[in-house]
Amino acid sequence: MTNPKKHLKKRLSREKRFRFVTFLSLAIPITFLTFLVGHIFYQAWPAFFHHYIDLEINAADLQSSSFKESNPDYRLLTRQLLEKNLEITATPQQRRELPRMLSPHASDDLAITLEKLPSSPTTPYIVSLPTSAIIDQYMTTGDNSKLTANQQQWIAALETQEKINRAFDTSFWQSGDSREPEEAGIWGSIMGSFLTMIITLLLSLPFGTAAALYLEEFAKKNFLSRLIEININNLAAVPSIIFGLLGIVVFLGIFGLPRSSPLVGGMVLALMTLPVIIIAARASLRAIPNSIRQAALAVGASHAQVIWHHVFPLALPGILTGTILGMARALGETAPLMMIGMIAFIVDIPSGFTDPSTVLPAQIFMWSDLQETAFVEKTYAAILVLIVFLIMMNLLAIIIRQRVEKKW
Amino acid sequence: MSSTAKISVRQLQVYYGSKQALKNVSLEILPMQVTALIGPSGCGKSTFLRCLNRMNDVIESCRIHGEILLDGQNIYNSDIDVVTLRAKVGMVFQKPNPFPKSIYENVAYAPKLHGLANKRDDLDQIVMTSLEKAGLLAEVKDRLKDPALSLSGGQQQRLCIARAIAINPDVILMDEPCSALDPIATAKVEELIDELRVNFTIVIVTHSMQQAARVSQKTAFFHLGELIETGPTEDIFTKPQDQRTQGYITGRFG
Numbered sequence: 112m113t114n115p116k117k118h119l120k121k122r123l124s125r126e127k128r129f130r131f132v133t134f135l136s137l138a139i140p141i142t143f144l145t146f147l148v149g150h151i152f153y154q155a156w157p158a159f160f161h162h163y164i165d166l167e168i169n170a171a172d173l174q175s176s177s178f179k180e181s182n183p184d185y186r187l188l189t190r191q192l193l194e195k196n197l198e199i200t201a202t203p204q205q206r207r208e209l210p211r212m213l214s215p216h217a218s219d220d221l222a223i224t225l226e227k228l229p230s231s232p233t234t235p236y237i238v239s240l241p242t243s244a245i246i247d248q249y250m251t252t253g254d255n256s257k258l259t260a261n262q263q264q265w266i267a268a269l270e271t272q273e274k275i276n277r278a279f280d281t282s283f284w285q286s287g288d289s290r291e292p293e294e295a296g297i298w299g300s301i302m303g304s305f306l307t308m309i310i311t312l313l314l315s316l317p318f319g320t321a322a323a324l325y326l327e328e329f330a331k332k333n334f335l336s337r338l339i340e341i342n343i344n345n346l347a348a349v350p351s352i353i354f355g356l357l358g359i360v361v362f363l364g365i366f367g368l369p370r371s372s373p374l375v376g377g378m379v380l381a382l383m384t385l386p387v388i389i390i391a392a393r394a395s396l397r398a399i400p401n402s403i404r405q406a407a408l409a410v411g412a413s414h415a416q417v418i419w420h421h422v423f424p425l426a427l428p429g430i431l432t433g434t435i436l437g438m439a440r441a442l443g444e445t446a447p448l449m450m451i452g453m454i455a456f457i458v459d460i461p462s463g464f465t466d467p468s469t470v471l472p473a474q475i476f477m478w479s480d481l482q483e484t485a486f487v488e489k490t491y492a493a494i495l496v497l498i499v500f501l502i503m504m505n506l507l508a509i510i511i512r513q514r515v516e517k518k519w
Numbered sequence: 520m521s522s523t524a525k526i527s528v529r530q531l532q533v534y535y536g537s538k539q540a541l542k543n544v545s546l547e548i549l550p551m552q553v554t555a556l557i558g559p560s561g562c563g564k565s566t567f568l569r570c571l572n573r574m575n576d577v578i579e580s581c582r583i584h585g586e587i588l589l590d591g592q593n594i595y596n597s598d599i600d601v602v603t604l605r606a607k608v609g610m611v612f613q614k615p616n617p618f619p620k621s622i623y624e625n626v627a628y629a630p631k632l633h634g635l636a637n638k639r640d641d642l643d644q645i646v647m648t649s650l651e652k653a654g655l656l657a658e659v660k661d662r663l664k665d666p667a668l669s670l671s672g673g674q675q676q677r678l679c680i681a682r683a684i685a686i687n688p689d690v691i692l693m694d695e696p697c698s699a700l701d702p703i704a705t706a707k708v709e710e711l712i713d714e715l716r717v718n719f720t721i722v723i724v725t726h727s728m729q730q731a732a733r734v735s736q737k738t739a740f741f742h743l744g745e746l747i748e749t750g751p752t753e754d755i756f757t758k759p760q761d762q763r764t765q766g767y768i769t770g771r772f773g
């Protein structure tokens with residue numbers, strides 16, 4: 112017989128090695144994941160902020176000869192304000208450089224601010240106008256390659272006067288897509304995703320649940336029902352782009368529904384989510400013990416009453432969990448939406464189910480194609496927003512599952 | 520004879536698919552007494568019991584021939600509503616199966632379902648008397664809102680009995696109601712059965728001969744799908760007519 116002590120040592124070291132290998136297999140993906148999330152945060156962070164220039168304005172500015180109340184020229188007014196605040200009189204060359212300090216929509220912001228004022232201001236009034244992408248980038252990263260000498264000088268002057276500062280960028284959350292990086296926002300695609308998800312939910316939850324109820328509670332167990340069951344399971348594995356193809360042919364082609372609309376997008380994603388919900392709903396219906404059905408039947412409940420009073424309420428948390436997970440998948444989907452034109456440059460924020468719109472992952476995809484630093488930042492910011500939504504949905508699913516613990 | 524019986528079973532044949540589970544069973548169940556069904560496992564006792572409130576209807580492969588008369592009416596007639604039938608013939612199962620709701624809701628469910636109480640007070644009254652009759656009221660009256668599943672196994676089974684009697688059925692079927700319970704809980708349920716006999720006709724399946732002897736007035740012995748012997752409990756246990764009955768009650772098989 113071999114030395115038992117030696118034997119034990121060998122076995123223990125073998126177990127240690129095994130444990131180490133399994134730990135390593137966990138450590139590697141976690142390292143990558145941490146790096147990925149950290150990278151996204153780091154890249155996305157600047158997108159949530161912007162630099163603004165504070166300009167002083169008073170009644171005299173609005174009554175100057177060049178500013179007419181009847182037909183106000185806010186572009187001109189913006190430039191004049193810059194000149195006044197910088198205490199310069201711009202040469203024709205400088206007149207071109209000056210407005211490029213500010214975002215193209217700065218004069219619109221000014222107009223909106225002034226129109227909100229009840230009457231022309233008696234005391235000096237401060238308006239904060241967004242800087243242009245090049246200035247914002249210079250302020251954030253110190254990259255001055257895109258600035259003219261004059262602009263650098265002006266910025267320095269504004270900085271010493273503390274008239275340029277960094278603030279939370281609300282327009283990123285409020286606007287739709289744009290060719291101008293400082294104007295492009297995420298609200299359009301969030302609304303698009305939201306409207307699309309509503310359609311997906313309204314279609315897939317009731318139909319999925321009803322289908323599952325039929326299969327579990329009413330269908331006879333025969334060849335046909337087994338065939339349907341197998342096909343539903345297969346449907347859940349069908350590549351999502353195929354559903355997009357179906358969307359083109361049926362929803363756009365035959366039904367003539369509007370292209371790029373949340374209505375069609377939601378219908379396509381509902382097709383994709385339906386089998387997931389049916390499978391989840393069937394599983395949770397089947398998990399309800401037969402003894403509960405029997406108890407209800409035995410006190411004289413009809414089949415429908417057994418379902419509505421007992422089986423369905425008990426299965427509902429499971430159905431909802433499956434639905435949320437299916438919806439989370441649909442929220443991150445781009446491929447099928449490409450086919451029906453939801454990956455498109457759309458400026459207007461959709462306000463209805465038939466308005467042309469895009470969705471969050473599609474917005475990410477489109478921004479990721481653009482070279483400007485501001486768009487790179489926005490790409491990451493949008494990714495972050497999408498991830499946050501997905502995490503919230505998953506958390507909700509976990510909460511539902513935990514809240515309703517198995518009671519039998 | 521059939522005029523005094525609460526339930527008359529006549530030439531009952533039950534098949535699961537092609538397998539025959541009950542062969543030509545005829546049995547009279549008398550009112551206001553306890554009828555015990557005994558016999559070895561798989562002999563068809565539960566099948567027989569489920570025929571009496573048509574719980575076999577939900578088993579797809581199950582086919583039934585013969586007649587079962589409840590108060591002279593064939594419960595398998597096409598004009599019989601199973602819901603009304605089950606309101607008249609209640610059932611208690613082997614494993615306690617309260618609804619995963621409150622104690623109160625468990626008892627109140629069936630009366631609400633059948634519209635027996637229009638006012639909240641009436642419903643409260645029904646719940647209280649049912650729990651009282653099931654001998655559970657003292658233990659649960661301060662915690663009616665608690666989940667039924669927080670009760671012990673024996674209490675759950677008595678709650679199931681309370682649930683069954685809440686709609687005041689004529690007959691209560693019990694399928695091995697004590698097999699999942701400890702001896703003390705079993706004793707309580709047996710005591711309860713003895714009390715319930717005054718108001719209800721009870722049919723109980725049991726694998727315990729002592730239990731059959733203790734609670735029943737009439738006993739039917741089943742074997743391999745056949746009803747071998749039936750008679751007053753005392754007679755079955757003291758002077759069984761059939762070899763197989765004697766073998767079973769003396770513990771030679773089963």
Ligand SMILES: Nc1ncnc2c1ncn2[C@@H]1O[C@H](COP(=O)(O)OP(=O)(O)O)[C@@H](O)[C@H]1O
Pocket residue numbers: 535540558559560561562563564565566567578580
């Ligand atoms: N749902 C069912 N489907 C098919 N066969 C069944 C079913 N229930 C019972 N059986 C069969 O019928 C026979 C009688 O069963 P059962 O009535 O449960 O016996 P017991 O209650 O006396 O143990 C057994 O052979 C059993 O296998």
Ligand SMILES: [Mg+2]
Pocket residue numbers: 564565566
């Ligand atoms: Mg049985």
